[in-house]
Amino acid sequence: MTKIKSVEALKKYQDELKKAGESLEELRDAGNLVGIKVAMATCSNAAGAGKVMEFISAALDKRGVDALVTKTGCMGYCYAEPTIEVTLPGKEPVVFGDVDIQRADQIIEQYIKKGETVEGVIPVNYKTVDEPYNE
Amino acid sequence: MSVKKQIRIALRNCGVINPERIEEYISRDGYFALGKVLSEMTPEEAVKVIKDSGIRGRGGAGFPTGLKWELASKNKADQKYVVCNADEGDPGAFMDRSILEGDPHSVLEAMALCAYCMGATQGFIYIRAEYPLAIERLKIAIEQAGELGLLGKNIFGSGFDFDIGLKYGAGAFVCGEETALIHSMEGERGEPTLKPPFPAESGYLGKPTNVNNVETYANIPVIFLKGASWFNGIGTETSKGTKVFALAGKVNNVGLVEVPMGTTLREVIFEIGGGIKDGKKFKAVQTGGPSGGCLTEKHLDTPIDYENLVANGSMMGSGGMIIMDEDDCMVSVAKFFLDFSVEESCGKCSPCRIGNKRLHELLKRICEGKGELPDLDRLKNLSEVIKDTSLCGLGQSSPNPVLSTLDNFHHEYLSHVVDKKCTSGVCTDLLEYFIVEENCIGCTACARACPVGAISGERKEPHLINPDTCIKCGACMEKCKFDAVILK
Numbered sequence: 120m121t122k123i124k125s126v127e128a129l130k131k132y133q134d135e136l137k138k139a140g141e142s143l144e145e146l147r148d149a150g151n152l153v154g155i156k157v158a159m160a161t162c163s164n165a166a167g168a169g170k171v172m173e174f175i176s177a178a179l180d181k182r183g184v185d186a187l188v189t190k191t192g193c194m195g196y197c198y199a200e201p202t203i204e205v206t207l208p209g210k211e212p213v214v215f216g217d218v219d220i221q222r223a224d225q226i227i228e229q230y231i232k233k234g235e236t237v238e239g240v241i242p243v244n245y246k247t248v249d250e251p252y253n254e
Numbered sequence: 255m256s257v258k259k260q261i262r263i264a265l266r267n268c269g270v271i272n273p274e275r276i277e278e279y280i281s282r283d284g285y286f287a288l289g290k291v292l293s294e295m296t297p298e299e300a301v302k303v304i305k306d307s308g309i310r311g312r313g314g315a316g317f318p319t320g321l322k323w324e325l326a327s328k329n330k331a332d333q334k335y336v337v338c339n340a341d342e343g344d345p346g347a348f349m350d351r352s353i354l355e356g357d358p359h360s361v362l363e364a365m366a367l368c369a370y371c372m373g374a375t376q377g378f379i380y381i382r383a384e385y386p387l388a389i390e391r392l393k394i395a396i397e398q399a400g401e402l403g404l405l406g407k408n409i410f411g412s413g414f415d416f417d418i419g420l421k422y423g424a425g426a427f428v429c430g431e432e433t434a435l436i437h438s439m440e441g442e443r444g445e446p447t448l449k450p451p452f453p454a455e456s457g458y459l460g461k462p463t464n465v466n467n468v469e470t471y472a473n474i475p476v477i478f479l480k481g482a483s484w485f486n487g488i489g490t491e492t493s494k495g496t497k498v499f500a501l502a503g504k505v506n507n508v509g510l511v512e513v514p515m516g517t518t519l520r521e522v523i524f525e526i527g528g529g530i531k532d533g534k535k536f537k538a539v540q541t542g543g544p545s546g547g548c549l550t551e552k553h554l555d556t557p558i559d560y561e562n563l564v565a566n567g568s569m570m571g572s573g574g575m576i577i578m579d580e581d582d583c584m585v586s587v588a589k590f591f592l593d594f595s596v597e598e599s600c601g602k603c604s605p606c607r608i609g610n611k612r613l614h615e616l617l618k619r620i621c622e623g624k625g626e627l628p629d630l631d632r633l634k635n636l637s638e639v640i641k642d643t644s645l646c647g648l649g650q651s652s653p654n655p656v657l658s659t660l661d662n663f664h665h666e667y668l669s670h671v672v673d674k675k676c677t678s679g680v681c682t683d684l685l686e687y688f689i690v691e692e693n694c695i696g697c698t699a700c701a702r703a704c705p706v707g708a709i710s711g712e713r714k715e716p717h718l719i720n721p722d723t724c725i726k727c728g729a730c731m732e733k734c735k736f737d738a739v740i741l742k
C-alpha cells in the first residue's frame with residue numbers, strides 16, 4: 120500500500136473508495152443490494168450475534184438474496200441485543216432487536232423478500248453529526 | 255417515533271462502520287482532521303481550537319482538555335508522551351469499550367492530533383486486559399493506519415512522526431487514576447502519588463505526559479472538522495458538547511446513549527430510556543459510579559452538566575447511570591458501592607483503607623437491624639474525614655454514595671435504624687413473614703411446614719404467623735400455593 124502523504128492524496132483515496140463503492144452504503148445503492156449490518160461488540164457477541172451473523176450470511180446465499188452483510192460496533196441498544204440493521208434498496212434503514220436465528224429467518228422471509236413488516240423494530244432515536252444541529 | 259434527543263458525536267461511527275476496515279473510517283472523513291491540522295495549523299493554533307471548543311475531560315474530573323494540552327505543550331523536554339486512559343473500571347460502565355470496539359480509528363487519530371499539539375512522538379493506550387475484542391480491533395486499526403502512513407514516520411509529509419503502542423491494565427480500579435496508571439505503565443505498583451507534579455510536567459518516565467479518556471479523544475477529530483464554535487454551540491454554559499451514558503438498572507431501554515450536555519435526567523430516563531421497568535415507580539438515579547451520588551425525583555429536571563451534578567451531591571464521573579425503583583433499598587445501594595471501594599482501595603493511605611472499611615461495617619450493621627441513631631452521625635462525620643484526607647480521587651469520592659443517600663433518603667435510614675424496617679423489602683434481616691388474609695384459604699400447609707410451630711389458625715380460616723417465634727426460614731412461603739405468605 121502506498122502511503123498517503125497529503126490531504127489531497129487522502130481526498131483522492133476517499134474518492135476512489137467511494138467510486139469503488141467501498142462504503143457499504145454506496146456499494147449497496149449501486150448494486151441494488153440489501154444491506155445488513157450486524158452489531159458485533161462484546162455485549163452483542165455475548166447475546167449471540169456471532170451465530171446470527173453466520174446464519175444470515177449462509178441463509179441469504181442459499182436463498183439467492185443478493186446482500187451485503189457486514190459487522191459493525193455497538194448500536195447502543197443493549198436491551199435488545201443481538202441487533203441488526205437492514206436496508207432494502209431505496210428504503211430507510213430499519214433496526215431489528217432481539218434477533219435470534221428464528222427471528223433472523225422471519226426477517227429474511229418476510230421483510231427482506233416480501234417487504235412485509237416484522238415486529239420488533241427499534242425506532243432510531245438519535246441524530247449523528249452529519250445532520251445539522253439545530254434545536 | 256420518539257423525539258431525537260440524542261446527538262452522536264463520540265459515537266458517530268459506532269454501529270455505522272465496520273471497525274475492522276480503515277476504508278470505512280476514511281469514507282466518513284476519517285483522518286481528514288489530522289491531515290488538515292498537520293498541513294494548515296501550528297501546534298499553538300490547534301491547541302487554541304481545543305481550548306475554544308470548551309471540551310472537558312470525559313473520564314471523571316472534567317478538567318478542560320485544551321488547557322491540559324497547552325500545559326503539556328509548554329513543558330520543554332526531549333521526549334513527551336500521549337496516553338489514552340482505557341482502563342474503564344466503574345461497575346456497569348462500558349462507554350469506552352463500545353467506542354474502542356466500534357470506532358478505534360477515531361481514538362488513534364485524536365491521539366496523533368494531541369501529539370502534534372504537545373510535541374510528542376509516542377503514544378500509549380492503557381487498556382484493560384479484560385477487553386480482548388477492543389484490544390484486537392485496536393491492533394488491527396494501528397496496523398492499518400501504519401500501512402497507509404497515517405501513523406508512523408513523516409505523517410502527511412509534514413515531518414511529524416507518531417507511533418502508538420498498547421499497555422495492558424493491571425486489573426485494579428485505582429489503576430485508572432492517572433498517576434497510578436503511569437506507575438503501572440512503568441512496571442511499578444499501580445498506586446497513586448500526590449499531584450503536583452502533574453503528568454503534564456512529569457509523567458511517564460518522568461517526561462511530560464498527557465492523559466485523556468477514550469471518549470474525550472473520540473470527540474477531538476470532529477471538533478477540528480466542524481470547528482470550535484460548532485462544538486461549543488452544543489451544551490450548557492460550562493459544559494460543552496455531549497456525554498455518553500451507559501444506562502443500566504431498572505430502566506426499560508438499557509443501553510448506550512449520547513445526549514447534549516444540559517439534557518435533563520428526566521429526558522434521559524423517561525424519554526430515551528423508556529421509563530422504569532414493569533411500570534414501577536422511579537426512586538433514584540446513581541451517576542458517577544462508586545464516586546458519585548444518588549439523585550432523586552426532585553433532581554429529575556436538573557439539566558445534566560458537570561457543575562449541576564456536583565452541586566446536587568453527585569458527579570459526572572465517566573458516565574455510568576444506574577436507575578433504581580421502589581424495590582431498591584438505598585442503604586443497601588450505599589453498601590454496595592462501599593463494598594466496591596473497600597475492595598479497590600489500594601491501601602496506601604489510612605483514611606481510605608480503614609475509613610471505608612468502617613463505613614461499610616456501619617452500613618452492614620444498619621442493614622442487619624443492629625444500627626442505632628448515633629450511627630447516622632458517625633457515618634456522616636467519618637465520610638467527611640475520608641473525603642478530606644485521602645490522597646487520590648478514590649478515597650476523596652468513595653463516601654459520596656453514603657452522603658448523598660443520607661441526604662436524599664434520610665427517612666430510609668431512619669426506618670432501618672429506629673423502626674428496624676426495610677420498606678423496600680431488601681434487607682432480609684429486617685423483614686417479617688406475613689400472611690395476607692384475603693389470599694389465605696386456610697389449607698394449613700404452611701403451619702405443617704413451619705419447623706418451630708410459629709403458624710396458627712383453624713382449617714379454612716386465615717392463618718397467622720407469630721413474629722416472635724418465627725425464625726425466618728421461609729418454609730411457609732415455599733409451601734403456600736396461593737401467594738398468601740409475603741415478606742415485608
Ligand SMILES: Cc1cc2nc3c(=O)[nH]c(=O)nc-3n(C[C@H](O)[C@H](O)[C@H](O)COP(=O)(O)O)c2cc1C
Binds near residue numbers: 430467468470
Ligand atoms: C480511582 C480512580 C479511577 C479512575 N478511573 C478512570 C478510568 O477508568 N478511565 C478514565 O478515563 N479516567 C479514570 N480516572 C480519571 C483519571 O485520573 C484522569 O482524570 C482522566 O483519565 C483524565 O482524562 P480526561 O481529562 O480526558 O477525563 C480515574 C480516577 C480515579 C481517582
Ligand code: SF4
Binds near residue numbers: 428602604644646647
Ligand atoms: S485514597 Fe485510597 S486508593 Fe487513593 S491512594 Fe489512598 S488508599 Fe489508595
Ligand code: SF4
Binds near residue numbers: 694
Ligand atoms: S399455606 Fe397459604 S393458603 Fe394455606 S394456610 Fe398457609 S398461608 Fe393460608
